[in-house]
Amino acid sequence: MGCLGNIIWFIFGGFVSGLSWALAGCLWCISIVGVPIGIQCFKFAGLSFFPFGKEIHYGGGAGSLLLNILWILITGIPLAIVSASFGVILCITIIGIPFGLQHFKIAKLALMPFGATIE
Template identity: 70%
Template sequence: MSVFGNIIWFICGGFFSALSWLLAGILWSITIIGLPVGKQCFKFAALAACPFGKEIVYGGGAGSLILNIFWMILTGIPMALESLVMGVLLCITIIGIPFGLQHFKMAKLALMPFGSQIIYT
């Protein structure tokens, strides 16, 4: 069932979400200092393309907190707003609610990507 959900997800906004994560990863990877951030972006672009059947576990320490603060200021807030708007638009219809909830999951991830892990369920 998650394969079917991922196919519909990719058509109903997952492509644009994954594209924005890829673009953020490319921009962060321009400098050597931004390579770890870019690597996280590429990892979450794969999640944004196929989120059904995967959960996110948040954790991390002081290093993750510092990176999350820089990330939120420079990139996280616009990406979270994008996912939030797409989630609200999809939740207008009953059929779109599961896809809107996935966008809300991506919005939370866009604010705190460091220290989080993808768990396959």
């Protein structure tokens, strides 16, 4: 399911989702202070292009908490709303449920990206 799911995902929404993360990374990289945040966005763009077969583990410390708060206020909420909206739309049909769940996984990541690791 992983390979086939990733191919179908990329064609029917993964490209747009990954592109939104890449755009956020480009916008963050405009300033020197935002470069670490932009690099993190590019890592998660790769996950957003092909999410099947990958797990996200959350952790981190005080630094991650502060960056997550800054992230939520500036970029996280719009990315999470878009992913959650697509997830709800896809979960309406039985066939779209696995893809909707991947959107929910990415929406949660959009709210707390720092301190998260992808395996």
